[in-house]
Amino acid sequence: MSKLQDFIVNSRVWRSFFRHGWPDNPLDRSLVMTSNIFFHLHSVKVSRKSLRWSYSLGLGIISAIVFAVLTITGLLLMFYYAPTVERAYGYIITLQTLVPFGQLLRNLHRWSAHLMVLVVVMHMARVFYTGAYKPPREFNWVVGVILLLLTLGASFTGYLLPWDQLAYWAITVGTSVAAYEPMMGSTVKAFLLGGPEVGQEALTRFYALHIMLIPLGIGLLTSLHIWRVRKDGGLAANAVKDGGNNE
Amino acid sequence: MSNAQDQEPFEKSKSHSKTYSLVELVRAPTTMADHGPDESIFSFPVVALLESLLTLGVVAFLVIMSLAINAPLEEIANPNTTTDPAKAPWYFMGLQELLEHGHPTLMAVLMPTLMVLFVMAIPYLDNVREGAGVWFTSKKGKKITLYTAVYTLIAMPTYIFLDSTFPLREILRGQLPDFILQAAFPGLIMTVIVLLPLVFVWRTKPTPREWVMTLFTILFVGAIVFTLTGFLFRGPGFKLY
Numbered sequence: 001m002s003k004l005q006d007f008i009v010n011s012r013v014w015r016s017f018f019r020h021g022w023p024d025n026p027l028d029r030s031l032v033m034t035s036n037i038f039f040h041l042h043s044v045k046v047s048r049k050s051l052r053w054s055y056s057l058g059l060g061i062i063s064a065i066v067f068a069v070l071t072i073t074g075l076l077l078m079f080y081y082a083p084t085v086e087r088a089y090g091y092i093i094t095l096q097t098l099v100p101f102g103q104l105l106r107n108l109h110r111w112s113a114h115l116m117v118l119v120v121v122m123h124m125a126r127v128f129y130t131g132a133y134k135p136p137r138e139f140n141w142v143v144g145v146i147l148l149l150l151t152l153g154a155s156f157t158g159y160l161l162p163w164d165q166l167a168y169w170a171i172t173v174g175t176s177v178a179a180y181e182p183m184m185g186s187t188v189k190a191f192l193l194g195g196p197e198v199g200q201e202a203l204t205r206f207y208a209l210h211i212m213l214i215p216l217g218i219g220l221l222t223s224l225h226i227w228r229v230r231k232d233g234g235l236a237a238n239a240v241k242d243g244g245n246n247e
Numbered sequence: 248m249s250n251a252q253d254q255e256p257f258e259k260s261k262s263h264s265k266t267y268s269l270v271e272l273v274r275a276p277t278t279m280a281d282h283g284p285d286e287s288i289f290s291f292p293v294v295a296l297l298e299s300l301l302t303l304g305v306v307a308f309l310v311i312m313s314l315a316i317n318a319p320l321e322e323i324a325n326p327n328t329t330t331d332p333a334k335a336p337w338y339f340m341g342l343q344e345l346l347e348h349g350h351p352t353l354m355a356v357l358m359p360t361l362m363v364l365f366v367m368a369i370p371y372l373d374n375v376r377e378g379a380g381v382w383f384t385s386k387k388g389k390k391i392t393l394y395t396a397v398y399t400l401i402a403m404p405t406y407i408f409l410d411s412t413f414p415l416r417e418i419l420r421g422q423l424p425d426f427i428l429q430a431a432f433p434g435l436i437m438t439v440i441v442l443l444p445l446v447f448v449w450r451t452k453p454t455p456r457e458w459v460m461t462l463f464t465i466l467f468v469g470a471i472v473f474t475l476t477g478f479l480f481r482g483p484g485f486k487l488y
Contacts, residue, residue: 128369
């Protein structure tokens with residue numbers, strides 16, 4: 001068995017995939033992190049303090065996980081949907097009644113969207129109350145606030161897509177709020193809706209924002225966000241001296 | 248011991264062969280100074296494993312929830328039939344609730360914009376390095392947060408209730424200019440509610456951290472109160488029930 005493992009791990013094919021040895025020693029465990037695109041956002045070593053659930057509650061990672069679930073289920077949903085006023089609702093009915101696991105797929109996407117808003121808000125509160133926005137992490141806090149706004153935007157634009165009464169009137173109410181802004185309000189509303197009221201143009205624009213622009217922004221800024229966490233020395237808990245209460 | 252000090256350990260530095268010099272003193276934490284024993288562990292495999300477990304947990308939770316509850320779907324959109332109440336998604340219900348209490352430009356534009364700007368400015372208002380990485384920073388911070396939260400939980404629902412039951416803005420409509428009734432008056436009340444705890448905190452000689460903690464708690468708990476009120480307690484005609 002161990003011979004087979006040696007053979008595989010030392011084969012030229014394996015070595016072309018992974019440029020490090022079996023991670024059972026400090027050097028290779030470091031190389032796993034630094035030579036892997038998915039792991040390299042992590043630091044090679046982490047402090048035990050930052051792993052405590054009671055400190056971070058894992059909320060940042062959970063929001064990234066939920067975003068991944070949303071990306072996957074969203075991509076699958078795209079196979080059974082078209083953003084036209086005539087057909088969108090019919091596609092949802094078809095998805096729920098005829099497509100295998102269609103209802104489950106839609107439920108997953110819907111509840112994940114709600115959960116993501118909730119978790120991201122809780123993550124913000126956690127970061128605030130642990131003082132983790134303090135220097136040198138000021139800018140990352142600002143990036144986080146933008147990510148929160150993008151999350152709201154992603155959820156809001158997705159709300160319209162089923163084209164049912166709930167979607168239609170929620171977006172009508174939501175976008176009418178924008179129009180109250182005295183200077184730019186009506187321009188913003190017209191830009192979002194592409195017309196005086198929620199219709200085909202609005203559906204097209206919300207769809208483009210929902211499946212492309214906003215997720216792209218979230219993906220990009222999340223990378224920046226996590227990368228900066230590492231660059232700033234990991235979680236703020238690391239900076240706390242043992243037993244210190246900073247009083 | 249004292250002998251060693253008498254020997255002037257830096258004597259050598261006066262020689263011409265010295266190859267180093269003090270260039271600058273920087274006030275910044277060094278990587279290892281003042282740190283206890285190295286408490287770090289390799290990210291692989293522990294962190295990778297924890298993240299995989301968390302992923303499994305989150306996905307399991309979502310699948311169970313999705314099996315139990317179906318996503319809502321109503322009839323096809325009909326621009327001619329208004330739903331009653333017409334509600335925005337739950338995370339914007341706070342905004343919709345605010346709209347009930349004053350001029351739309353003040354409540355739905357100015358207030359949220361100020362809130363977002365304040366939240367973004369937090370690290371620049373409180374830029375003291377100390378106090379990071381600990382929940383509420385200190386015992387006093389915990390106390391301030393708790394008292395402010397309790398205050399907000401009383402003040403905001405009271406305001407929502409009073410403003411909905413005895414709407415001075417409606418009773419006095421036509422007797423005073425609209426600007427005073429719809430914008431200046433509610434704006435003043437809101438400002439007083441938000442700034443009142445700051446007066447109390449001010450007397451305890453707060454640090455910047457405690458200032459922003461007070462303000463953030465009012466706004467955060469206030470946002471929760473308004474969101475829940477709009478989401479749970481607004482029925483047909485957007486009336487409180």
